[in-house]
Amino acid sequence: MKPTRALAAAAALAAAPAIAEDLSVVGSWSSLPLHKQFEAPFWSEKLPAASGGGINVALTTHNQMNLGVGDVFRLLGDGVYDVGMTVADYAVADAPELEGLDVPLVALSADEARAMVDAARPMVSDIFRDRFNSHVLAIAPYPPQVVFCNAEVSNLDGLKGLKVRASGRMTAKFLEALGAEGVNVSFAEVPGALQKGVVDCAVTGAGSGYNAGWWEVSTHLLAIPLGGWDSVVTAINMDKWISLSAETQELIQSQIKAEFEAPAWAAAQDALVNDIACLTGNGACPAGDARSMTLVEVSEEDFSRAREILVSEVLLEWADRAGPEWAERWNASVGKTVGVNVAVE
Secondary structure, X not given: OOHHHHHHHHHHHHHOOOOOEEEEEEEOOOOOHHHHHHHXXXXXXXXXXXXXXXXXXXXXXXOOOOOOHHHHHHHHHOOOOOEEEEEHHHHOOOOHHHHHHOOOOOOOOHHHHHHHHHHHXXXXXXXXXXXXXXXXXXXXXXXXXXXXXXXXXXXXXXXXXXXXXXXXXXHHHHXXXXXXXXXXXXXXXXXXXXXXXXXXXXXXXXXHHHHOOHHHOOOEEEOOOOXXXXXXXXXXXXXXXXHOOHHXXXXXXXXXXXXXXXXXXXXXXXXXXXXXXXHHOOOOOOOOOOOOOEEEOOOHHHHHHHHHHHHHXXXXXXXXXXXXXXXXXXXXXXXXXXXOOOOOO
């Protein structure tokens, strides 16, 4: 081959795009704002565009696939799809130590919640590597998990004796310590359960409840974050991750941080204020029609009592199940950040 032809061929090869990577992605609840506003645009538009056509994404959600929420990360680890995302609390049956990511009542603002998540991230990465054969790409919030009641409630003590749907295991343990009965009801089944009296109250994000129409079957809104921030973990199958080039890994990691994770956290605090306005009519509702639920203000006494129960009972019970190694790691990271210490025996 003559030099000029060799140079031309080399130039053509250099200009040719790399072999495209195909990613099958399973997102979180398709009806909720996190997916509609952040997940879907990122995976369907922003990442493929940033890759210059080098990454093709096939996106669906776990509810569209009729997956059990507890199966999302198990199937991800098995390589059924490449990327999965759902609420971390859905996976705690397989990994009780993961409950330490989203402890209720220790983060009352989006900034505090993000600091808690950042502190927990090394632990979460280890859990997903060891339990689910996956690499953590992002952790994003639903807004704080508040309490919808189809019963007259005026304070935290008003939950005593009521049947309450919890958003996670630690929240259920907290409700039991408070004197309520924690009931396991799936998110989609909550409206019917509230209407029929199967539960008196249910915990979820204010925006999630607004979008799902929980205001139609509940009267009182207790705006205390009994369910934490319901952190949603996005992870990629480890075998798939290792198969990607270093450049592709860096592109995905940098893009998901800037174009998905950061915007979701930036919107979280305003979302809570707006969602409460939408549910109660106390303020303007940018999402649509405001509803007329009764807003139950939470007193400092309620917060103090709730924190005391959390530290003296709920976290101790979690430390027993997760084991002293995880409790000590939590104390040195999340606990140090939020000013809470779990006694480790």
